[in-house]
Amino acid sequence: MNNPELRYQALLTTLHERGSRLTSHRLALIRLLSTSEGHPNAMQLYESLRLQFPTISLATIYKTLALLKDEGEVLEIDLHNDSHYDGNKPYPHPHLICTQCHKIFDGDEITAIQKINQEIEDRYNFQISRHQLVFYGMCWECREKTDR
Amino acid sequence: MNNPELRYQALLTTLHERGSRLTSHRLALIRLLSTSEGHPNAMQLYESLRLQFPTISLATIYKTLALLKDEGEVLEIDLHNDSHYDGNKPYPHPHLICTQCHKIFDGDEITAIQKINQEIEDRYNFQISRHQLVFYGMCWECREKTDR
DNA sequence: CTACTTGCAAAGCCTTTGCAAACTA
DNA sequence: TAGTTTGCAAAGGCTTTGCAAGTAG
Numbered sequence: 001m002n003n004p005e006l007r008y009q010a011l012l013t014t015l016h017e018r019g020s021r022l023t024s025h026r027l028a029l030i031r032l033l034s035t036s037e038g039h040p041n042a043m044q045l046y047e048s049l050r051l052q053f054p055t056i057s058l059a060t061i062y063k064t065l066a067l068l069k070d071e072g073e074v075l076e077i078d079l080h081n082d083s084h085y086d087g088n089k090p091y092p093h094p095h096l097i098c099t100q101c102h103k104i105f106d107g108d109e110i111t112a113i114q115k116i117n118q119e120i121e122d123r124y125n126f127q128i129s130r131h132q133l134v135f136y137g138m139c140w141e142c143r144e145k146t147d148r
Numbered sequence: 149m150n151n152p153e154l155r156y157q158a159l160l161t162t163l164h165e166r167g168s169r170l171t172s173h174r175l176a177l178i179r180l181l182s183t184s185e186g187h188p189n190a191m192q193l194y195e196s197l198r199l200q201f202p203t204i205s206l207a208t209i210y211k212t213l214a215l216l217k218d219e220g221e222v223l224e225i226d227l228h229n230d231s232h233y234d235g236n237k238p239y240p241h242p243h244l245i246c247t248q249c250h251k252i253f254d255g256d257e258i259t260a261i262q263k264i265n266q267e268i269e270d271r272y273n274f275q276i277s278r279h280q281l282v283f284y285g286m287c288w289e290c291r292e293k294t295d296r
Numbered sequence: 297c298t299a300c301t302t303g304c305a306a307a308g309c310c311t312t313t314g315c316a317a318a319c320t321a
Numbered sequence: 322t323a324g325t326t327t328g329c330a331a332a333g334g335c336t337t338t339g340c341a342a343g344t345a346g
Binding site for chain 4: 019020021023025026055056057058059060063064081
Binding site: 076079080081083094096098099105109113115116118119120123124126127128129130131132133134135136137138139140143 | 258273276278285
């Protein structure tokens with residue numbers, strides 16, 4: 001999913017069809033989730049939304065995220081005591097985390113995952129249903145800065 | 149590392165050379181870590197050790213684990229609000245987690261990881277330093293039980 | 297003997313829950 | 322209006338920390 005507007009509409013439709021109410025806070029949150037590429041955590045979403053909605057609470061963020069997770073519209077990335085959320089690409093895919101600038105990048109174009117999946121099925125007779133793959137290291141931007 | 153006794157000695161040596169004191173609780177913990185293949189979490193280690201050492205505390209488990217992590221002798225696996233520990237193979241390697249029996253298996257024989265690493269370096273110009281790869285699904289044992 | 301380690305309890309951090317008030321449809 | 326959602330505060334679960342008492346070297 002690359003078009004944030006389409007993604008926004010998709011999330012909106014899901015909530016609507018589910019019979020959930022579209023409050024202003026929820027609309028703002030799904031807007032943020034569908035457009036942001038930054039893989040924010042709950043606190044970051046809270047801080048962002050608080051600018052526009054000073055009375056919004058962290059609990060509401062968590063409750064709405066739980067709702068969207070249930071619907072399979074948001075992917076939770078479990079890092080060390082710190083969950084981040086991807087509402088743009090809710091299907092399992094690798095993430096690259098820069099240990100220098102702490103940005104989280106999508107690694108959803110990696111084709112060799114097929115090979116790993118195949119090997120796991122073959123070698124361990126293990127039937128994969130989902131995965132969480134995180135690679136830590138230095139992103140291209142930080143490499144450039146460091147090399148110079 | 150396949151030989152638990154060698155692994156035990158290695159952990160012991162690390163602690164000794166570090167100048168750390170080898171208390172009975174620590175010895176029992178590293179014995180457990182070096183032999184167990186089960187990837188226990190802190191509570192499971194605590195429950196095990198409590199049988200032999202009724203006065204041991206969870207805090208001691210955590211403090212010793214932190215020590216061994218610092219020394220690179222224990223790998224922490226970050227699951228959802230639940231860290232598990234691998235003292236047998238402290239280097240990053242894939243883990244297969246059965247969603248049925250909840251066992252954690254090592255996937256350290258998977259060769260296709262090289263391909264993924266290569267692809268990430270090439271495609272994203274990202275320099276990997278470590279990774280945490282978790283595959284969820286059904287293990288061969290549970291598949292057999294289910295198929296019948 | 298000295299410095300490190302221990303157990304206990306308290307605190308931290310992230311996340312979830314209970315509930316009355318507010319709000320959507 | 323009826324039922325959902327909200328914010329607040331409290332509680333939960335896992336992990337860390339402070340400190341006096343205990344222990345290894």
